[in-house]
Amino acid sequence: xxxxxxxxxxSEKMKLIRVEYDYTQNRMAECLGLxxxxxxxxxxxxxxxxxxxxxxxxxxxxxxxxxxxxxxxxPLEIVETxxxxxxxxxxxxxxxxxxxxxxxxxxxxxxxxxxxxSQHYRIIDQHYQRWYSSxxxxxxxxxxxxxxxx
Numbered sequence: 001x002x003x004x005x006x007x008x009x010x011s012e013k014m015k016l017i018r019v020e021y022d023y024t025q026n027r028m029a030e031c032l033g034l035x036x037x038x039x040x041x042x043x044x045x046x047x048x049x050x051x052x053x054x055x056x057x058x059x060x061x062x063x064x065x066x067x068x069x070x071x072x073x074x075p076l077e078i079v080e081t082x083x084x085x086x087x088x089x090x091x092x093x094x095x096x097x098x099x100x101x102x103x104x105x106x107x108x109x110x111x112x113x114x115x116x117x118s119q120h121y122r123i124i125d126q127h128y129q130r131w132y133s134s135x136x137x138x139x140x141x142x143x144x145x146x147x148x149x150x
Contacts (some may be wrong), residue, residue: 001078001082001118001119001120001135002082003051003082006054006071006078006079006082007048007049007050007051007054008048009070009071010049010054010057010058010067010070011042011045011047011048011049011054012045013066013067013069013070014028014039014042014043014049014057015043016066017057017061017064017066017067018043020064020065020066021061021064025039025040025043031056031060032053032056032057032060033053033056034053054079055079055083058071058075058076058078058079059076059079062075062076070117071117071118072099072100072101072115072116072117072118073099073100074100074115077120077122077130077133078115078118078120080133081120081133081134081135082135085134085135100115100116100117101113101114101115101116101122102114102116104121104141105141105144107144107148108126108148109125109126109147109148110123110124110125110126110131110144110147110148111123111124111125111126112140112141112144114137118135119135120133120134120135121133121134121135121136121137121140122134122140123140123143123144123147131147132144132147
């Protein structure tokens with residue numbers, strides 16, 4: 001997934017997210033720091049939300065069922081991984097990947113998973129703490145090997 005893919009997907013669902021939260025166009029536009037005219041253009045498919053708007057939507061509406069339907073359980077993780085190219089550090093508690101994740105490799109201490117929707121990779125520990133995220137399979141496998149061999 002690339003930034004433009006995420007921008008397109010979120011833009012296409014912006015109206016559904018707004019309706020899910022029972023927001024008027026005025027309230028949604030104000031919440032996102034947009035003019036109502038800009039929001040209407042996005043909702044009608046005449047323009048695509050900018051990167052900062054998509055980041056705001058993923059942060060402010062991260063519990064949206066509509067958003068989860070297109071990005072899985074971790075919209076902010078996808079945004080963070082795209083923004084930084086990869087994330088390498090203990091970076092927050094996850095739910096363990098029970099729904100939108102496929103285990104690729106497992107060791108005593110770590111699990112390498114791939115998101116079924118975004119296709120990005122992450123490494124979590126036995127307490128579901130995220131240690132690494134990347135869209136690059138080879139980099140994720142290399143980092144998994146480094147973590148499991150230490």
